[in-house]
Amino acid sequence: MSKAESTETTGDGVIQSVSGPVVSARDLDARMNDVVYVGDEGLMGEVIEIEGNITTIQVYEETSGVGPGEPVENTGEPLSVDLGPGMLDAIYDGVQRPLDVLEGKMGSPYLDRGVDAPGIDLEKKWEFEPTVEVGDEVGRGDVVGIVEETVTIDHKVMVPPDALEEGETTEIASIEPGSFDVTETVAELDNGESVSMHQEWPVREPRPSANKKTPRTPLVSGQRILDGLFPIAKGGTAAIPGPFGSGKTVTQHQLAKYADADIIVYVGCGERGNEMTEVIEDFPELEDPANGNPLMARTSLIANTSNMPVAARESCIYTGITIAEYYRDMGYDVALMADSTSRWAEAMREISSRLEEMPGEEGYPAYLAARLAQFYERAGYFENVNGTEGSVSAIGAVSPPGGDFSEPVTQNTLRIVKTFWALDADLAERRHFPSINWNESYSLYKNQLDPWFQENVEEDWPEKRQWAVDVLDEETELQEIVQLVGKDALPDDQQLTLEIARYLREAYLQQNAFHPVDTYCPPEKTYLMLTTIETFNDEAFDALEAGVPVEEIIDIESVPRINRIGVQEDYEEYVEELKADITEELRSLY
Template sequence: MSENVIYSINGPVVKVRNATDFSMMEKVFVGDKKLMGEVISISKEVTTIQVYESTTSLKPGEPVEPTGSPISVTLGPGILRNIFDGIERPLKEIAKESGAFIATGSNVAPLDEEALWNVSVKVKVGDQVVPGQIFATLPETDLIEHRCMIPPTLYGEVVEVVSDGSYNINHEIIKVKDDKDEIHTLTLCQKWPIKQARPVAQRLPISVPLITGQRIFDTLFPIAKGGTAAIPGGFGTGKTMTQHQLAKWCDADIIVYVGCGERGNEMTQVLEEFSELIDPKSNRPLTDRTVLIANTSNMPVAAREASIYTGLTLAEYYRDMGYHVAIMADSTSRWAEALREISGRLEEMPAEEGFPAYLPSRISQFYERAGYMETLNGQEGSVSIIGAVSPQGNDFSEPVTQNTKRFVRCFWALDKSLAYARHYFAINWTESYSEYVGDLTKWYNKNVDIRFLRNRQELMSLLAEEAKLMEIVKLIGSDVLPEDQKLVIEICKVIRVGYLQQNAFHKDDTYVPLEKQLKMMDVILYLYKRCKEIVSEGKSLSQIIASGIFDNVTKMKYDVPNDHIEAFDDYFPMIDKAVNESLNA
């Protein structure tokens, strides 16, 4: 029996008096049911622990046992296709054991310990191994090869190796003797603390875009591989749907979806949809390259914080294998609310709107773990973070949104009026921005065309000019505007409806390759250029608008299939004909 016992319980916060054998950030087992907890504060008189499970029925006097190690996750084959809670407990296995609700103290192994994996060993006896080196590979899914790596702190000589064959995750694969003649036995899995970033050889410059096939992102507000983006928006503006579309179509190798404090029915929808989605690149289930972490709003509040770090650690593990990973965190506001609740129970001095004073540093620690890296084994991998933010009352001036804005370089602001007008994606193009355009210029110029970013700049200028004009239109109407300003409004309508608005249910519009995006911009800007000629001749725009050419250009996203991009060439003579008829009228 442990000498350390519970002195007081305040929600998820438990205190132990006169304890001397705990250390900061240590994992502990609380109570007779061995609930998982973490030491978050130590003084001479009191040790404070936050419990990641429900403390209902916990009583003073129950034991608290130290473990000597921080909270860690098990990393190994079987992560993909799985659904975990915030502390890496597999929900499917828990459901078999205890039904629809997670039993307190549930002790289910994170990964299937009975499953056999077809292992190919990549080292032999006598080899010198270094941190991060791949010593075995196996097919985790039909899409992803799992690469078992030497732990980041181990150097040595291989003294024992098994032959290729089928093994479970706990089977001894190799033995390594370090420079102190100690023998280390390596299996298919390893553990890593969730709040400690995994080491890399070096952080590389960001220079490659994360291609999404969604025009407003790829063209106007691109995100780089290894970059960070925030999607702030009020209730019903489409944060979750945006992340679903990005998860399905972005060119990341692996998706980590973290549902942090979201509604249970919404998470159920996510789980059901992801299990039915087919990966468009391979025609295999999307779950073959996805891991889901579900931490719903009715789960213990402290586990929300852990869920974010659990997802990050899983992402870094696959990054170290040489994969490009994208994390969808939905939503970081719920995580911040968990920090606020626990801070309140600890009686810490509150900062703005009751959030703890350390909120900015926690947000920065989260986003700073993104990056494009050279791994310890010499490969390149990345972790891109796309975090949803749920500001109360759609108020972007609240602390979580403002502090997130400080640490991300891509800000995709969702607009309630656009969402209610069924404009998908409901990204407000005047409030949003991307700081990655300069970093990605060389890639776009080399891999697409030098016209791509030049066209983008013209579109952005037109949209900015339209925003100013619309203020005037609201006051005095559009009839008093000169023809050149009317043209800006008409061409921006084509840009908004024909280019920025996208149809997720249309086979050719749900995903648009960069080459098609470029051609669409070419056509729209050519129409604008020719119509300016009409205006400069003193002619009215009404006749060319009546010709229907604006409508035809607006509908080209549906009319031109993705595999017949050459059909855009037909639009240029069509525009010339309409313009010439207007000039000659």
Template sequence: MSKATDSDVREDGIIESVSGPVVTATDLDARMNDVVYVGHEGLMGEVIEIEGNLTTIQVYEETSGVSPGEPVESTGAPLSVDLGPGMLDSIYDGVQRPLDVLEEKMGSAFLDRGVDAPGIDLEQTWEFTPEVEEGDEVSNGSIVGTVPETESIDHKVMVPPDTLGEDETAEVVSIESGAFTVEETVAELDTGDEIQMRQEWPVREARPTVNKQTPTEPLTSGQRILDGLFPLAKGGTAAIPGPFGSGKTVAQQSLAKFADADIVVYIGCGERGNEMTEVIDDFPDLPDPQTGNPLMARTCLIANTSNMPVAARESCVYTGITIAEYYRDMGYDVALMADSTSRWAEAMREISSRLEEMPGEEGYPAYLAARLSEFYERAGYFENINGTEGSVSAIGAVSPPGGDFSEPVTQNTLRIVKTFWALDADLAERRHFPAINWDESYSLYRDQLDPWFKENVADDWPDQRQWAIDVLDEEGELQEIVQLVGKDALPEDQQLTLEVARFLKEAWLQQNALHDVDQYCPPEKTYHILGAIKTFNDEAFDALEAGVPVDEITDIDALPRLNRIGTTPDDEAEEFVEELEEEITEQLRALY
């Protein structure tokens, strides 16, 4: 958010007390959620409680040295973000201050307090191409032109959604192509309204839509366990809970790199600085697997690390979801990663305790579930007010202390999201990545996405997937017996089931994020790998029924090649699988 000018603010309050990020002021003429500037240094804050003449403010910067008696300035406007070309390929803090601009102002990577900058460059010019002509009718949200924001994305300049009345239209009386800054007028309406490339929107208010639709297309991730067993829809919601070291951040980053979304908004919410440094260092150099352009050309990063003020952590998820909604309004599919919502909830807990509110479970505020719901509800597949369709898919990592999924943030998230990818420390210790537990995870989108998979991948996709689920379930039950009596005490058919399940886990569910080929697996290849394992299963049980011992079945030469399908180039995988299936069939049938 850009700092208000002197004419926008009024020095009409006095600090009464300071408690960490929470400041109380008297005689402040402000409303709930208004942005204020606190103290002589002008620290940005937001009104969170008003009681009589006492106003409580959460400050988004460190408050050490701020004293009672210092002034408070009110802007009279809620916390808003600057929306317009230039947000992609940018790295912001939790209140949309561009970190590279702040570093340039400060001359170092350490930021002084009270420093501010607009969310988008107000001086840069953009080449505007009109999409409408003089005399055309437009309404709220109408696309009036486009701007090449990056190599990958055309930015669509829209009439702000609050310009005209509901169902009201206006005539374009002036519009022209050319180079403009974001604050210059690119079109004029007969109502007197002037359209610019820049919009402002309050972060805590969802942008308007016509209706929310049932998503029917998957957000393909390139991760076999996700696309194959627990798919997420475009416009869906997902949670990735897991203990420390189980791979939450790597899973989020893999989704950011490979998910087939048009735009990625990555929110590092209270994560360790070294993890965000890795993201900030890696993403600008990564090629986009979809376009070959830099990945940052379709990515917006919000970096709010654990050493940053706790209040800014509370606002960063709202900043991210508002940016995501803006690109959704253009008709894009947006994937939003929040890493992690637990740190966001902890920020709420700290501020709530300083407000002396009645605590709920484990000290979290009673409104924890409501805030989580508000966030995830803003995701979805929408028909926009300009007639386009777009989606926001929200994927939130959860960091339960000690890996305890019964804690409040995980439990409240589970009640809201429809896809649950449970990370498992035991799998991570065994170097099985992604360390997603196939027994605890689920997706409620399977049935509505099956028609897409049948049409675009294979007609028997649901049957193959159900077979894999049944084998893994049976293997889980058998492992309990194996722990007691050993594998050799099982009947041969159950021993063979364990072998088939081993290939499912090693060749299909396991994936190497550091391998150039295996780090991304298209749905077609996911299906072919599963099909090869199913072929081995069917032929192996036929051989078993014919009297061939399990040891001979699992000792055929072709079998180890199942583990090499994942690292086979995508364009060669189908042929590789066909040849492998033929070899497996020939070698097993030769045994009887």
């Protein structure tokens, strides 16, 4: 709710004390989570504690200069987001204020306190095309019309979930095509309710759904190590923990650019401003690989960088997931990137300490695990109340101090998510990107996603993946021996295994995010790369059994070409020729 929309206020109070973003007010008639406006400048805040006559508020803006005795104005409504056409190709702050609109108001990119604007343009006209007729029966959440929001996405105008009771239906009393702004009525219902393109929804309350189902379709990312070894489902949850400089943000950028979701919601939560600037500058220029349109046409960005008010960081995660749920209700698959949940947890820790709450481990609040669970549990593959199916996939980066995965945010996240992509500083230092440690990472979605890969890629996909995992596991064990006695002390078959594993690491697991071809690898190419390395493995061990020295086997001319499969556009023909050359060369040795 914007300040301009707050027409009725109740029980105004007076500031009693100020401690950073935490303000105490007396004589304020308010309920938990009510939005209030604090001080003479009307700074936006939210009620987080009520004790007797004292109400505690977290303020979403800088509070310097605010003092006791200034007024506090209550709206009587919880923190909500404006939902409707116009959220795509938009950049918001943590409480859904459009940054471009605020910059226009201020005439400067440096925003003054107290400035406000609705989350969507309330005056812009949209061409509404009905999908139902007068007399048609509708229930809550049903689609009554379509608006072309961007060149990529049709925005489906729905009956608000709170317009009817669960299971209740009514008829369309009137509906017409035309040009409307989001506040105008586009359809009347028989029960007297009106439908517009604009909805409001409290950010801390999940939008209703009919059923949460087991996801069985992968969120194809185009990243070989993710799709090939550690896949995530559409409607799944994943964590990307890693120390500074290990590639968390780049990995999330790649997912945002290339994951086969219909809608991307990217939440920059407390990260460095230059990283968010990169997203804002890059995304408008990027071409959607699915249709050639601008990527921003299906993307909504929420920017709460490290220099922005800490309290708004705590709310930006909820703002993002609520926007994602809204598009899920339309039947879309949504991918939400949160970068990073550690900064979000640190914001909660700061607020908690100012409230003088009993601290938990490492000073984090005792409810850290519950808040993380509340966020990730809003992801899933859902049957919506209108009969459609949609998904929200939540992928959260975690920034453990010093790369210590035993710290509370990482550990509590691990208890909730089902996919774990562990980034490794040592791999990053060796310029191995994406620097995902294949020994520590895992996916609990593999078994339920295997039927999709078998049907859409190849029947033996699970067997090929398991072969690669076994080779990499054996290499890890052998490397411990190599460090003690050297590679030459190993038997020939183990030396050959190390060579096979090297090609798995360098050709298959590494991927160049900045190469125009290698930046995205479809599952078919991922599979063929793996089968090429396995072909070398099978033919090499046949040659070894025939008495060919291991030095001659690994020295054949065609094998280094495996490293170039990733950059080939016509990869099918290249792989076929390469397999034939490897087989011919090795068999010619015996």
